[in-house]
Structure formats: C-alpha cells, structure tokens
Amino acid sequence: MDDDSSTVADGHGGDVGTDGGNSDASIPADHRRPLRRGIDLTDRRSILLWGATLAGVVAAAVIVGGILLKLPYVALVPGAARDTEPLLTIDGIEEYPSEGELMYLTVRVRQRPNVWEYLWLRFDSDVEVLPEEVILGDRTPEENREFNLELMNDSKKVAVAVALEELGYDAVQTDAVVLQQLVPGEAADGILEPGDSILSIDGEPTKNTQDLVDILGRYQPGDAVKLVVERFGGDGTLALEIELGEHPDNIGGAFLGIQPADRLKFSDEFSFNVEIDSGSVGGPSAGLAFTLAVLDQLTEGELTGGEAVAITGAINAAGQVGPVGGVVQKAATVRDLGIDHFIVPSALGEAELVEVKERAGDDLTIIPVSTVDEALRALADLGGDVDAITEYAAANQGRN
Numbered sequence: 420m421d422d423d424s425s426t427v428a429d430g431h432g433g434d435v436g437t438d439g440g441n442s443d444a445s446i447p448a449d450h451r452r453p454l455r456r457g458i459d460l461t462d463r464r465s466i467l468l469w470g471a472t473l474a475g476v477v478a479a480a481v482i483v484g485g486i487l488l489k490l491p492y493v494a495l496v497p498g499a500a501r502d503t504e505p506l507l508t509i510d511g512i513e514e515y516p517s518e519g520e521l522m523y524l525t526v527r528v529r530q531r532p533n534v535w536e537y538l539w540l541r542f543d544s545d546v547e548v549l550p551e552e553v554i555l556g557d558r559t560p561e562e563n564r565e566f567n568l569e570l571m572n573d574s575k576k577v578a579v580a581v582a583l584e585e586l587g588y589d590a591v592q593t594d595a596v597v598l599q600q601l602v603p604g605e606a607a608d609g610i611l612e613p614g615d616s617i618l619s620i621d622g623e624p625t626k627n628t629q630d631l632v633d634i635l636g637r638y639q640p641g642d643a644v645k646l647v648v649e650r651f652g653g654d655g656t657l658a659l660e661i662e663l664g665e666h667p668d669n670i671g672g673a674f675l676g677i678q679p680a681d682r683l684k685f686s687d688e689f690s691f692n693v694e695i696d697s698g699s700v701g702g703p704s705a706g707l708a709f710t711l712a713v714l715d716q717l718t719e720g721e722l723t724g725g726e727a728v729a730i731t732g733a734i735n736a737a738g739q740v741g742p743v744g745g746v747v748q749k750a751a752t753v754r755d756l757g758i759d760h761f762i763v764p765s766a767l768g769e770a771e772l773v774e775v776k777e778r779a780g781d782d783l784t785i786i787p788v789s790t791v792d793e794a795l796r797a798l799a800d801l802g803g804d805v806d807a808i809t810e811y812a813a814a815n816q817g818r819n
Contacts, residue, residue, distance in 0.1 A: 567701030605676025614651025706734030720804025
C-alpha cells in the first residue's frame with residue numbers, strides 16, 4: 420500500500436477526520452479505493468510485469484533446453500537422386516555415353532536431433548525416426564560411418580564384377596563369407612563383429628554364403644561350432660567357438676544370427692579399367708544401379724530407352740538384388756522429382772512394398788526385381804536396348 424492508505428490501516432489514526440472521529444466518510448474517494456481493493460493499480464501492474472518476465476524466462480529456458488538437448492534417435496530423411504554415368508571412369512576400352520539416366524538414390528541420416536527437430540520430424544510422413552541403436556548397433560557414429568564407406572567400396576567392386584560377368588568376362592570368384600550385420604541377442608552377437616570374414620566352420624571352407632547355409636543345416640540348436648575368422652581390417656586369423664541358437668523362422672533349425680555376404684576375389688588381368696567415384700556416400704544400396712550403369716556404358720544402345728529410371732538395391736556376386744534401407748524415403752525423392760519408374764528389390768517384403776507404393780503415389784511405377792536379369796527385362800519393357808548386352812556376352816564369353 421502507499422503512504423496515505425497506511426494511515427487508516429487499523430482505524431486508529433488521529434489525523435483523519437476534522438472532528439477527531441474515525442468515520443471513513445471523511446476519507447476522500449481516491450484514498451478509500453485502496454482500502455477496499457487491498458492493492459493499488461501500480462502494484463498490480465508490477466506483479467503482471469514480473470509474471471510476464473518470469474514466463475518469458477521459463478519459455479526461453481524451455482526453448483534453449485530443447486535446442487541443446489539431443490535425443491538418442493536417428494531420422495531417415497529423403498535425400499537426392501544422382502545419375503550414375505558421370506561417376507564412371509572407363510579406360511582402355513570403348514564406351515558408349517547415354518542420353519538416358521540410371522539414377523541411384525541416397526537417404527540423409529540426421530543423428531541425435533534436438534527436441535524440436537525430433538517433434539518436427541515426427542510429423543513428416545516421409546521421414547522415419549528410429550532409436551539410434553537400430554542403425555548404429557554397438558558402433559559409434561564415426562565407426563558406423565567408416566563401416567558404411569567400406570560397404571560402398573565393396574558394393575562398387577561387386578557391381579563392376581557382376582556387370583563384367585554379364586558381358587561374358589571371367590571377373591569374380593568368392594573366397595569367404597563376410598558379416599554385414601549381426602542379429603542382436605543371437606548366437607554370434609558379442610563374439611563376431613560386422614566386417615568379420617568366416618573362412619571355415621569345423622574345418623569346412625565357407626567360400627560363399629551357400630556353403631555357410633549348407634554347413635549350418637547339418638547342425639541343431641545348442642550345438643557348438645568352431646569358426647576360423649579373419650577380423651575386419653586386421654591381420655591373420657583366429658579360432659572362435661560359438662553355441663548355435665534356434666532359427667526364428669525355422670523351428671529346430673540352427674541359427675548363427677548374422678546377415679552374410681560373399682567375400683569376393685576379383686580378377687585384375689583385364690586390359691581395361693572401370694572405376695566408380697561415389698564420393699562420401701556410404702552403404703551398399705547403389706549396387707544394382709552401378710551394375711546397370713557399367714552395362715549401359717560398355718554396350719551400344721540406350722539401356723533405359725533414353726528415359727530417366729530410378730534404382731535402388733544391393734547386389735551380390737551371383738547377381739541377386741538384396742534389400743536396402745530407406746526405400747520409403749527414396750520413393751518420396753523419386754516422386755518429388757517426377758521420375759516415372761523406380762526399380763526396387765523384391766526382397767523388401769510385401770508389407771514394405773505396399774508402403775513404398777503408397778508413398779510413391781499413382782504417377783510413379785514401382786518395379787520389384789530380384790536379380791540383375793529381372794532388372795534388364797524390366798528395362799527392356801520400358802524400351803531399353805538389352806539385346807546389345809546379350810550380343811556382347813555371346814561374342815566375349817570367357818575372355819579377359
């Protein structure tokens with residue numbers, strides 16, 4: 420209260436009325452209002468100001484805290500589409516530049532978004548947000564980056580080799596099984612590591628994934644097997660013993676708990692050289708696109724019929740097309756670019772293919788394939804000149 424109102428606080432002030440009494444009728448109207456309301460207008464404004472200031476401080480703290488607080492998630496965001504032809508360098512043999520485009524797709528990976536980014540990404544239907552352990556496993560972001568770059572390097576080697584095999588060259592053999600991923604909580608988890616190569620099981624060589632499957636098929640869950648393994652990036656070999664688990668999709672079947680791939684051994688006796696510059700892009704998902712690009716560049720005619728075709732899918736030494744991640748995000752990229760056709764792996768599975776088709780919309784045709792030959796047939800249906808590959812291979816079978 421102010422000084423004037425304090426003189427009537429307890430009704431005993433002697434300087435209020437002219438007759439020495441205590442009647443508040445003698446108090447001027449502007450002095451009686453604070454008594455009835457308990458606080459003057461100035462104090463109410465001060466409280467409101469302090470309240471607004473406090474609210475502003477709290478809001479600022481929340482905003483700043485939301486920016487600084489990083490969450491343990493990874494967001495898969497639609498990336499870019501790039502033509503493969505400019506990435507190829509071919510020396511020592513004639514090549515045939517194309518007007519059409521074989522486009523490979525990338526996905527941007529946003530690691531540990533802050534609170535506000537996380538909320539924003541959650542509302543974007545083209546984005547997938549996952550716990551970071553799903554993407555990273557036991558690796559740090561730096562280790563994961565290095566691992567994916569190595570997968571890309573392997574993918575490029577396989578892509579070139581498969582293309583040359585398709586053209587009749589003797590380009591590739593396999594000498595071991597390399598681990599691409601481990602299944603969390605299963606037999607090999609904590610014993611083997613991504614990138615390790617399995618050379619043998621109980622003394623039997625595992626020169627390819629089929630050898631691995633055949634050998635494991637003779638064991639039961641709970642059996643112990645001895646593996647000879649070559650560590651990723653290491654020298655020499657080591658012997659490890661693993662107790663097999665039970666296959667989740669084959670009750671009673673033994674399960675090692677790995678995603679295997681053939682480790683390849685390439686011929687280097689060709690009179691020409693093919694290289695692919697993938698820059699800083701990691702992962703194996705451009706394998707099929709690279710294979711088709713090499714085929715297109717080494718043969719006459721237009722493999723895409725002069726059109727732009729988007730492609731994603733890993734490739735193995737047998738020419739099989741494997742599943743890859745982020746296909747929904749890639750479909751969004753292709754859709755937004757207005758490309759008409761998108762070749763994807765059949766191995767994605769029915770549910771994911773349905774989701775990809777929904778994301779693509781009615782103007783984008785999704786073409787699932789399981790092998791390089793199926794991809795070539797799909798391109799032939801689109802008007803591509805695939806016969807040139809067959810003619811080249813017939814004239815070149817078995818030559819280097």
